[in-house]
Amino acid sequence: MCKGVKPISQRQNKCFICMCRENYSESSEKLSKNYKNLQGLSRHETLIHSNYNIPRVGLIPQPFEAISEFKKTLVFLIQNKLKNGYQERKQHVNAPCLESLFVGTFHGNIKRYSPSREYYYCIFSGVEAYETLSQIFKDPKWSVREYKNQQQTWVVLVSQDTNQIQPEMVIQWRRKKIKDEANHVSEAGYIFLSFMIDQIYY
Incomplete structure (x- = not known):
């Protein structure tokens, strides 16, 4: 490794x-x-x-309060994509994020870390993924948004059709860089989330 x-x-x-x-x-x-x-x-x-999947050595741990606030922000960003009457099932979220904040939030669930490419990769799929992410986000309703007339929009992590590829939530952290003609480099860490959504009518 x-x-x-x-x-x-x-x-x-x-x-x-x-x-x-x-x-x-x-x-x-x-x-x-x-x-x-x-x-x-x-x-x-x-x-x-x-x-x-071992994070980079030397990361400064983030305070508990900062990680908790970041988790709330992620839930907000996910909920913001759970629209009523959406047009696209595939949804994407990205936001600036410190590497140490990502590791502090998803430690124990990081599937891969690439030192050369500077990215982390997590994947959540299946019935148990709802509970796993509920524990990570500290919010049991992170994946559903309620609307009038008993309508709900959900993050889809499981499919009853065994012939289809199971839906999943992919969460990544990557470092983005910009280099101009004067060779000045600016960079920032970003978190990226991609997932499928669906709507239920009762």
């Missing part, structure tokens, strides 16, 4: 190394395979370490 991405001689040699947390040491670094670019290292991660 990869510990992280370490450039050798910074930008001079443009060489990257994948460091295993279990057996990496400064003395063993020279024995590790080097990659000339991030594409090569990314392929290595995908093929060899596709289940790696």
